[in-house]
Amino acid sequence: MIVVTGRDFRANQAKYVGIAQKGEDVIVKARFGAWRVVPISADDLVVNKRDLPIELRNALQEVKESMEGKKKLLSWEDLVDELDD
DSSP, X not given: OEEEEHHHHHHTHHHHHHHHHTXXXXXXXXXXXXXXXXXXXXXXXXXXXXXXXXXHHHHHHHHXXXXXXXXXXXXXXXXXXXXXX
């Protein structure tokens, strides 16, 4: 594990990002707390919290339209295929 100051991290970002990419823990300590630098993997889900209520509202609207016979929902397989695109 490597512990660095915020100033050192800012001055040498590429170096510490490379270290984190290789799997070593990089901890950045500053006046207002400490953070661990980790790479995002293909399995990580990154979501903007502001988009979540809109997405849920849209999903509920789709279900409502499906129940009223106005729209056909995707099958599980088609939905997974769409998410992979």
